[in-house]
Amino acid sequence: MTSDALGIMINDSFEWVAGMELTGAEITVRCLVDEGVELVFGYPGGAVLNIYDEIFKQKGFKHILVRHEQAAVHAADGYARSTGKVGVALVTSGPGLTNAVTGIATAYMDSIPLVVISGQVPTGAIGMDAFQEVDSVGITRPCVKHNFLVKDVRELATTIKKAFHIASTGRPGPVLVDIPKDVTAHKTAYVYPESVVMRSYNAVVKGHSGQIKKAAQMLLEARRPMIYSGGGVVLGNAAKQLTELVRLLGYPCTNTLMGLGAYPATDPQFVGMLGMHGTYEANMAMHNCDVLLAVGARFDDRVIGMPAQFARDSRRIIHIDIDPSTIAKRVKVDVPIVGDVGAVLDELIKLVRASRERMDEPALAEWWKQINEWRARDCLNYDRASEIIKPQYVIEKLWEVTNGDAWVTTDVGQHQMWAAQFYKFDQPRRWITSGGLGTMGFGLPAAMGVQLAHPEATVACITGESSIQMCIQELSTCLQYRTPVKVINLNNRYMGMVRQWQEFFYGNRYAESYMDSLPDFVRLAEAYGHVGMRIEKPADVEPALREAFALKDRLVFMDFITDQSENVFPMVPNGADISEMILAEEL
């Protein structure tokens, strides 16, 4: 036995012999190694003990023991979002799996490639209400891209290969592989397939050239163009192409919450995030443009509000997405292009470059003039002279102190929106947030996954005092694996976002949104073996951040006592028209 850098005991004497019959548990572990998996986030239990025994004997990947299965999946998710690789989680049957479901649904809504392996009761016991039996395939069906129950050890290796293939190709998503305990004990010859071909699944789609030509033409004819890009550009690794096209055309660009970082936020052509808490200029440009190019985005309700209202203003729409079912789901589209966004953008750039037609410069200048007038409203302004710490100020300073170069994860609520608005992401994959499901508890475990994937990187988890308590137990995991995440807790003593809605739409009746009996976060952090800081004055914000980020190898929990009454602006109320956008100065 030797021990590795993390102090994990490793048995060096274990060796694979080619051609040997292996048990299902050995095969599972061997498949992960052969797939090139570096990290597995998991939690043991009866149904996966055979697999854990094999994990003990191997050294192909590192296992990270979380403190709750939800966190295992969020951590694998953070790993996947920050690297573009498939994240892997391993949980036991029954409660292990049900705990993982929130994580799986979170990944599903944001199209994150994961392979989740769950233990199951032995095949003979399935359907007998056995101890720790749940219908895992049934429970997860609506929130996975696909799932498998492996009933025969001879199908195990191919199934695992299929799972990785399905998770990572096309529109990515989580795939569950449920393995009954007896299957992990049965033996068969092991071969890990190089690739799999599935007649029912063909993910490679090339955009239709004729459609791309039409799109190029339409873009060049625009007088008030707008480019709107979403998470698909990040997932498709097409930020470079998007940036090139936007610069080539000189058009305004907005990103969705999921798409932040796909176009550099510090660039003048970036008009900010759009949607419910998007900038005034982004939303106005979105609604007043005459040609809209949507790339890897899905026109969801938090972005365009009600489709009928959005459709009232006439504009021609080009929509590029890898998932045909996303196109024409909520809005009518003039030029639909189904395909890999990067490849389609490459072709589009070529066509625009080659075209003899040029955009209408005077019209474009007029359009920018209009946009700059909207911009002049300075919709993200806040009280910078406040005596109480403003949450926006903390994020602005965080951006400065980290030179805009941190990896940022968040939880859900006001802090998430302020982070999106005030941390200017210039690179893709740096912004890691639960957009689709909006899962409180995501931030800390996701940050752990990001930090483990990028040990040298600066990782910040921006959270609220309510959200952080949903996965606070992971502070323990962070100590075990020395993940020096910086937790930026914007502590307003309220479920701020809930309080904001209650203030606006429920006559200030703050039903159950006050967070009473909060722990002393400084002592809590210390109890977990970390550094805790409490910051109460605006003047202390920057020095404290500098001090914390200088502690390179420590997790620092920064408890910022912020203004309780601060709201997120602008705000387009749910289901309301864009013209009903509420700006800070109007209150």
Place this chain on the structure above:
Amino acid sequence: MRHIISLLMENEAGALSRVAGLFSARGYNIESLTVAPTEDITLSRMTIVTRGSEEVIEQIVKQLNKLIDVVKILDLSDGSHIERELMLVKVRAFGKDREEMKRMADIFRGRIIDVTEKTYTIELTGPGTKLDAFIEAIDPVAILETVRTGASGIGRGERILKI
């Protein structure tokens, strides 16, 4: 609009529940759904009858296509096709009604496949509308029990759904 959608899918455990789950999760309606293995035992063929606007039907087809187990889809309503459904009806048949029932079955080209002193069981095949018409045509109090399979469909002529 009523649509009849045919699909070929992997004959895997759980494939049917993926389709059924999709319809309920997305709030699409199912009028009928039939499924059975094909001559290739690795494939099942399913026929779904549904209703919706063109946009909804487009989404249904796209969402079905996204299911990993679905190999191929054809919206039969897009072209000419044939639709058949099987119905078994048990009816009261005694006294003067007995002769009348026999006559009705003949008119609709049904076959009496089970006979007791007081009942007939009639087998009837045809498009759903024909089965509806039969039910309409006979005295409702005479109906003891009905069972229908839901529609199966196939394209006319060269329209073939095969992999």
